[in-house]
Amino acid sequence: MRDRLEELRRRALERIADADAGALDELHGALLGRSGELTALLRGLGGLPAEERPLVGRLANEVKSAIQEALEARRDELRRAALEADLAGAGLDPTLPGAGRPPGAAHPVLAVARELQDLFRSLGFVVWEGPEVETEEHNFDALNIPPDHPARDVQDTIWLVDEPGRPRLCLRTHTSPVQVRALRELGAPLQVVAPGRVFRQEAQDATHEHSFHQMEGLVVDRGIGVPHMLHAMSVLLEHVFGRRIETRLRPGFFPFVEPGFELDARCPFCRAGCRVCKGSCWVELMPGGLVHPHVLEAAGVDSEEYSGFAFGLGLSRIAMLKWGIDDIRWMMSGDLRFLGQFPAQAGR
Numbered sequence: 049m050r051d052r053l054e055e056l057r058r059r060a061l062e063r064i065a066d067a068d069a070g071a072l073d074e075l076h077g078a079l080l081g082r083s084g085e086l087t088a089l090l091r092g093l094g095g096l097p098a099e100e101r102p103l104v105g106r107l108a109n110e111v112k113s114a115i116q117e118a119l120e121a122r123r124d125e126l127r128r129a130a131l132e133a134d135l136a137g138a139g140l141d142p143t144l145p146g147a148g149r150p151p152g153a154a155h156p157v158l159a160v161a162r163e164l165q166d167l168f169r170s171l172g173f174v175v176w177e178g179p180e181v182e183t184e185e186h187n188f189d190a191l192n193i194p195p196d197h198p199a200r201d202v203q204d205t206i207w208l209v210d211e212p213g214r215p216r217l218c219l220r221t222h223t224s225p226v227q228v229r230a231l232r233e234l235g236a237p238l239q240v241v242a243p244g245r246v247f248r249q250e251a252q253d254a255t256h257e258h259s260f261h262q263m264e265g266l267v268v269d270r271g272i273g274v275p276h277m278l279h280a281m282s283v284l285l286e287h288v289f290g291r292r293i294e295t296r297l298r299p300g301f302f303p304f305v306e307p308g309f310e311l312d313a314r315c316p317f318c319r320a321g322c323r324v325c326k327g328s329c330w331v332e333l334m335p336g337g338l339v340h341p342h343v344l345e346a347a348g349v350d351s352e353e354y355s356g357f358a359f360g361l362g363l364s365r366i367a368m369l370k371w372g373i374d375d376i377r378w379m380m381s382g383d384l385r386f387l388g389q390f391p392a393q394a395g396r
């Protein structure tokens with residue numbers, strides 16, 4: 049009986065080692081099945097003398113496990129071989145390293161926007177967003193921009209719907225319409241910043257792009273004046289550049305503010321023949337002013353009771369100054385050679 053079991057194990061393992069997938073199923077039945085060879089042998093156990101039974105029984109179990117393991121191992125081997133053949137057929141080499149995912153980073157404009165949003169939130173401002181497709185009323189009329197203003201011209205503005213009897217729609221040319229939207233929805237008093245993308249019909253060059261990013265700031269309350277505006281602007285600049293920046297204020301004209309200003313900063317990069325400021329040592333940073341009473345009234349705010357200041361910040365421009373980027377067209381290029389230069393910690 050023992051010899052027959054040993055003999056069965058030897059033959060079984062040999063046959064299993066050579067079997068293909070179909071033969072394996074048959075072998076399983078022929079060895080371990082109800083009328084299989086091992087089963088038949090085990091049936092003879094009862095006829096053995098009582099003292100031999102335990103030893104032979106143990107051997108029979110060993111043989112059974114060995115056969116089961118060999119069947120399993122062969123099955124695995126065949127599966128793996130089939131998979132490898134498939135992969136090789138598809139031109140895949142499973143031993144090559146996987147395609148890694150390099151860590152991403154925030155786009156420089158997004159990084160600046162987030163930094164400023166955090167700052168303004170900490171000062172009690174609300175972050176408000178308006179739509180990129182805007183009505184003529186929000187983009188121009190409510191901002192006191194007269195109907196014949198050249199900014200409304202197709203040369204400057206990308207118009208979308210311009211049909212008699214329907215409201216004229218354009219791609220917003222600035223974030224200032226969000227002043228009107230926020231005031232109408234939230235009312236005065238109000239402190240709000242509105243980051244977003246704006247669009248112009250532009251001939252592109254190193255400083256002009258058809259799409260770029262701005263951030264509007266607006267504070268409306270009782271007794272707001274120019275000193276409040278100057279303070280907000282200098283806090284903002286100090287935060288962005290990490291140090292005090294020397295500034296100067298020039299008069300500037302925008303229909304939605306009175307008086308209006310242009311804030312220039314002492315060029316943060318200035319060296320002899322500096323490209324950033326073109327040698328003037330000053331860079332235009334931020335227009336702003338006291339909100340025109342017409343704008344407050346158009347938004348439903350009593351201009352006798354309230355006054356306010358507003359500013360428009362070029363986010364693209366700030367990012368360019370912060371990182372010394374010399375061509376605005378990189379910003380919307382989607383070029384990874386450019387984007388890959390901004391460390392992950394610049395964003396979050």
Ligand code: DAH
Pocket residue numbers: 221222223224264265302304305335336337358359360361
């Ligand atoms: N909206 C203006 C532009 O895009 C920028 C601007 C100027 C915004 C003066 C303001 C402001 O809030 O007070 O050119």
